[in-house]
Amino acid sequence: MSTSFTSMTVSELQAALADGATSADVTRTYLDRIEAEDGVLGAYLHVDPEAALERAAAVDASGKAGTGLAGIPVALKDVVVTEGIPTTSGSRILEGWKPPYDATVAARLAAAGTVLLGKTNMDEFAMGSSTENSAYGVTRNPWNPERIPGGSSGGSSAAVAGGLAPWAIGTDTGGSIRQPAALTGLVGHKPTYGSVSRYGLIAFSSSLDQAGPMARTVLDAALLHEAIGGHDPLDSTSIDVPVPVLAECARRGAEGDLSGLKVGVVRELGGQGHTDGYEQGVLDRFTEAVALLESMGAEVREVSCPAFDLALPAYYLIAPSEASSNLSRFDGVRYGLRVGDDGNHDLDEVMALTREQGFGAEVKRRIILGTYALSSGYYEAYYGQAQKVRTLISRDFSAAYADVDVLVSPTTPTVAFPLGSRVDDPVAMYAADLCTLPASLAGVPAISVPCGLSDGLPVGFQVMAPALADERCYQVAAALEAAQDAARGSRFLDQLPRRDAEPVGGAA
Amino acid sequence: MSTPSQGQLSRDEVAHLARLARLAVTDEELVLFAGQLAAVLDAVAQVGKAGVEDVPPTTHAVPMTNVMREDVVRPSLPRETVLAGAPAAEDDRFRVPRILQEEA
Amino acid sequence: MSTDTLVDYDQVLTRYEPVIGLETHVELGTASKMFCGCSTTFGAEPNTQTCPVCLGLPGSLPVANAMAIESTIRIGLALGCRIATWSRFARKNYFYPDIPKGFQTTQYDEPLCTAGHLDVEVDGETYRVEIERVHLEEDTGKNLHVGGATGRIHGADHSLIDYNRAGIPLVEIVTRPIPGAGAKAPEVAKAYVTELREILLALGVSEVRMEQGNLRCDVNTSLAPIGSLEWGTRTETKNVNSLRSVERAVRFEMRRQAALLDEGTRILQETRHFHEDTGTTSPGRSKEEATDYRYFPEPDLVPVAPDEEWVAKLAAMLPELPAARRSRLSDEWGITPTEMAWLVNAGAVELVSDTVAAGASPSDARKWWLGELARRANDAGTDLSDLAVTPAQVAELIGLISAGTINDQLARQALDGVLAGEGGPAAVVEARGLAVMGDSDELVAAVDAAIEANPDVAEKVRGGKVQAIGALVGAVMKTTRGKADAATVKRMLEERLTAS
Structure with a gap:
């Protein structure tokens, strides 16, 4: 029985725990698999088996395992600050840092009785779409270890898809939950900006960052979202509304009745005249999924959002600008790395040497770009202009939502690309975020749900909803998931072999 | 508003920006970054094409105002904890090498 | 120290017209910091009043202190300012070890209060000081320089930082340039800060203890030849931290700048430091390249939009x-x-x-x-x-x-x-036992004793030399150690010596 824990959904794990399995058993199974598989996948940066087992035993002793999320293991992207547990955000500059506090997301999951398996790998400071920018090595895609797992939450996506965690927290600034979820066959949701606390998430771009769930099913994602969502007085941008009821919407969606639902297909995201850079296999799976929605009663129409064409340039000005400022605190004074403090360098030099050696190339590129975009004389033309484009994108969403309930698109233009294929070409790398950026810039919720395979690799289907209408994402995604599972006769991830047995892949 | 000139980031400019950002970049990086950033700037400069007359900037996706906390004291961290992560400390303070620049 | 040539103050005024301006920083007297719950108590042990937010730890986020915002609006109202209906915090990006985040959270182009004024009086004459803006920001930590002479940054071997002060709410009050004060410019500057301090005390928003750094002034001074249509280049003298120093700093800068202008040297637009001990200023170290603060709206905080009702309520509560x-x-x-x-x-x-x-x-x-x-x-x-x-x-x-x-x-x-x-x-x-003796037995006895001890004086008085009575009064006062009332004693002596 224990071997199957790693291919169960969380709903199934809950049932197993309620039925007498112990959290310690479940946790040990995952730890064993991490031990066996993570040498290849590279999903985790930090695992403390003893602490995890101790925690699981405590939950078992409390008698609460199986109620709510108690006793369920979870993995956190290493951008989430955890008290006393190393937190690096994938950067050398934070190597060895043990935070003295917990992120709200971490605290809420702990309070819910979950068991922390470990911290997952990520592109340094969440800057990247492939998890190749981590200072601590690459993470591989469980579907094909020569391919990237997406990014920046690639450690979380690889862990959940590869059976090294039942679910995980990711963060999404321009697509960093949805894109890796899509490329590894998971469900990943970026909540409405402000609906999940950012307190304790190491900031990349403050006006865009959101934490969210990455899971094997839509229902699991909804359960995890409910556990972390809701107002937090420690985050000024946190919206003071009740925690949304999402799992219920997911269950209702799975019943497959979408009659009355108006679905808008965004022309600018892979539609006619906008197919440059999109793989045919991705477009085919997307079209099939749209047809499936229609077959369930949804009313589908094409919608045009012209400003979406400018989402990529706007994003690559706003995010680096905010990042250049957010990353200024890494100066080697209060925590983390310090380089050159040998009596021969003054403080300015030590700061510059520390940052030079502590940050990787992509981080440095973006800091320089952001510094440029904010500098006097360029601010209006770059940062100011990008913030106005953001308004245009929001207006396009508003106009579209006047006619439709949700907008849909492929999550990514391509399936997972080979490791190393884009690292030297930032512009090509940035194109991986093409479809996810508009929702990020407008702060609206968006989910990615698997919609089939292309060349044996997962394709993601994106559902976007108006701000604070996250439940629509879950409802539509659940309907699509249920219909596809029914047609396939199995869950999507069951197509990924050896999830509870031998090591994946053979590559070094 | 004028569209910024495209792809014009020179090595000197990159060097200046790196100094502003306290990055002791190497010469190889200067060359590499100048080239890569020129390509990125080409791409991002497209924002200049948008007609944004009378369009207000969006700084917060979900508009809110007046989020405040009451003026109430909460416990601080213990000093050992505060200094535990410090690269260097002395006399209960964070220690840094000599400072040449005066404060801004 | 300074070897500047100085022109006699009176001479300065014969050739030049001064323009001054002041930027005053006031630490508010809130119980907690601007963006976190750490205490603001002065004099605590180093780094004992810090938390993830005011240490700028990765992931921490600010939440604005309502009392600090209200105090700023009240200061603005007391200075006759327009209170913004839409105001934002901004990030001022620069690297310095006393700012924990690599930027200072301040206000830039959207301050809480603008366009006010303060009338000050010097020698019976009223000067109107126009206030350009009042905005809210956070204070920095404190650097302690070790190994150099006199704890100054110059020549120090290394520095030590205490972040207790980092994040204490700081209000900056900026005047418009103040022309027309002439010879009274130094006194107007001092009178302005004095009056501002009185207002802050009356509002109860700060203890305004200058010796604790609650109130710190930067003083701008420029000179232009009399009759010139353009103002001269200004210097900014930083951290002038007593009322007396404000006056001295302006006076010194006027005398120093006049000497330079007299010899045809241009004034450098620069930051200077005031030295309390000598009353002089000296140049700050110039930076290798111009600082570019890259201000942009702070995305971690939402705008402050005081509505009419809120402002009216605060106005009604002004003392x-x-x-x-x-x-x-x-x-x-x-x-x-x-x-x-x-x-x-x-x-x-x-x-x-x-x-x-x-x-x-x-x-x-x-x-x-x-x-x-x-x-x-x-x-x-x-x-x-x-x-x-x-x-x-x-x-x-x-x-x-x-x-x-x-x-x-x-x-x-x-x-x-x-x-x-x-x-x-x-x-x-x-x-x-300090009460004045009335017509008491003790006093009667003292009066009698004085007459007895000074028979010759008593005789003179009886003989009509009335002024001699003073010596007897003095004797009584002495024996009663000042507790008697002199007039009463005199009356009693007169009764005894003239009645018989």
């Missing part, structure tokens, strides 16, 4: 402001503006007012606070308000004098007791 109060009290107390100015300079307005409220006459209250009590404070090297005597006790003392229970001399002894913590004036008078 009577110092100028209006002084004018009203001058009328009530029947004193001239100059006499009021003495009280202001002595920091005695509130004390006198409270003493009057406790029942003393305005003239007695003024006499005691500006006289005996001012002397005591001066001897003790403290402020009047720090003396261990309350206005109510001073009023009680004055009441005892008026009632004839004690005289001025005894009152000073009673005050000794009060300051020594022996209790209130009446209690001290009782305990020390």
Whole structure:
């Protein structure tokens, strides 16, 4: 029985725990698999088996395992600050840092009785779409270890898809939950900006960052979202509304009745005249999924959002600008790395040497770009202009939502690309975020749900909803998931072999 | 508003920006970054094409105002904890090498 | 130190017209910091009042202190400012070890208050100081420089940082340039800061203790040839931290700049430092390249949008402001503006007012606070308000004098007791036995003893040399150690020596 824990959904794990399995058993199974598989996948940066087992035993002793999320293991992207547990955000500059506090997301999951398996790998400071920018090595895609797992939450996506965690927290600034979820066959949701606390998430771009769930099913994602969502007085941008009821919407969606639902297909995201850079296999799976929605009663129409064409340039000005400022605190004074403090360098030099050696190339590129975009004389033309484009994108969403309930698109233009294929070409790398950026810039919720395979690799289907209408994402995604599972006769991830047995892949 | 000139980031400019950002970049990086950033700037400069007359900037996706906390004291961290992560400390303070620049 | 050539102050004014401007930073007296719940108590052990937010730890986020925002709006209202309906915090990006985030959270182009003014009086003349803006920001930590001479940054081996002060709410009040003060420019600068301090005290928004750095001034000074249409290049003298220094800094810069201009040297637009010990300024180290602060709206905080109702509520709660109060009290107390100015300079307005409220006459209250009590404070090297005597006790003392229970001399002894913590004036008078002797048996005995001990003097008086009685009065006062009332003694002596 224990071997199957790693291919169960969380709903199934809950049932197993309620039925007498112990959290310690479940946790040990995952730890064993991490031990066996993570040498290849590279999903985790930090695992403390003893602490995890101790925690699981405590939950078992409390008698609460199986109620709510108690006793369920979870993995956190290493951008989430955890008290006393190393937190690096994938950067050398934070190597060895043990935070003295917990992120709200971490605290809420702990309070819910979950068991922390470990911290997952990520592109340094969440800057990247492939998890190749981590200072601590690459993470591989469980579907094909020569391919990237997406990014920046690639450690979380690889862990959940590869059976090294039942679910995980990711963060999404321009697509960093949805894109890796899509490329590894998971469900990943970026909540409405402000609906999940950012307190304790190491900031990349403050006006865009959101934490969210990455899971094997839509229902699991909804359960995890409910556990972390809701107002937090420690985050000024946190919206003071009740925690949304999402799992219920997911269950209702799975019943497959979408009659009355108006679905808008965004022309600018892979539609006619906008197919440059999109793989045919991705477009085919997307079209099939749209047809499936229609077959369930949804009313589908094409919608045009012209400003979406400018989402990529706007994003690559706003995010680096905010990042250049957010990353200024890494100066080697209060925590983390310090380089050159040998009596021969003054403080300015030590700061510059520390940052030079502590940050990787992509981080440095973006800091320089952001510094440029904010500098006097360029601010209006770059940062100011990008913030106005953001308004245009929001207006396009508003106009579209006047006619439709949700907008849909492929999550990514391509399936997972080979490791190393884009690292030297930032512009090509940035194109991986093409479809996810508009929702990020407008702060609206968006989910990615698997919609089939292309060349044996997962394709993601994106559902976007108006701000604070996250439940629509879950409802539509659940309907699509249920219909596809029914047609396939199995869950999507069951197509990924050896999830509870031998090591994946053979590559070094 | 004028569209910024495209792809014009020179090595000197990159060097200046790196100094502003306290990055002791190497010469190889200067060359590499100048080239890569020129390509990125080409791409991002497209924002200049948008007609944004009378369009207000969006700084917060979900508009809110007046989020405040009451003026109430909460416990601080213990000093050992505060200094535990410090690269260097002395006399209960964070220690840094000599400072040449005066404060801004 | 400085080897600047200086022009005599009077000479400066014959050729140049000064323009001054002030940027004043005020630490608000909130209980907690601007963006976190850490205490703001002064003098705590280093790095004991810090948390993830004010240390700028990765992941931490700010939440604005409502009291700090209201205090800023109240300052703006007291200065006649327009209160913004939409205001934002911005990030000022630069690297310095005392700012934990690599940027200071401040306000840039959307401050809370703009376009106010403050009228100040110097030698009976009123000068209007225009206020450009009042905005809210956070204070920095404190650097301690080790290994160099006198703890200065120059020559130090390394520095130590304490972040207790980092994040304390700081209000910056910026004047527009102040032309037209001429020779009075240094005094106008001082009068402005003095008046601003009074307002801040009246509002109760800050303790305004300059010695604790609650109030810090940057003073801009420029000179232009008389008759010139353009203003000169200004220098900015940083961290001028006492009222007296504000005046001295302006005066010194005027004299220094005049000497340079006289010899045809251009004034550098630069930051300078004021030295309390010598009263001079010296240039800050110039930076290798211009700083570019890359301001942008702080995305971690939402805009502050004070609506009319909120502002009206705060306006209604404003106390009577110092100028209006002084004018009203001058009328009530029947004193001239100059006499009021003495009280202001002595920091005695509130004390006198409270003493009057406790029942003393305005003239007695003024006499005691500006006289005996001012002397005591001066001897003790403290402020009047720090003396261990309350206005109510001073009023009680004055009441005892008026009632004839004690005289001025005894009152000073009673005050000794009060300051020594022996209790209130009446209690001290009782305990020390300081009451004036009435027509008592003890006094009768003392008078008789004096006559007996000085028969020749007594005889002179009896013989009509009335003025000789003074010696007898003196003898009685001596034996009673000042407790007798001299007039009473004289009357008793007269009764005895002229009746027989």
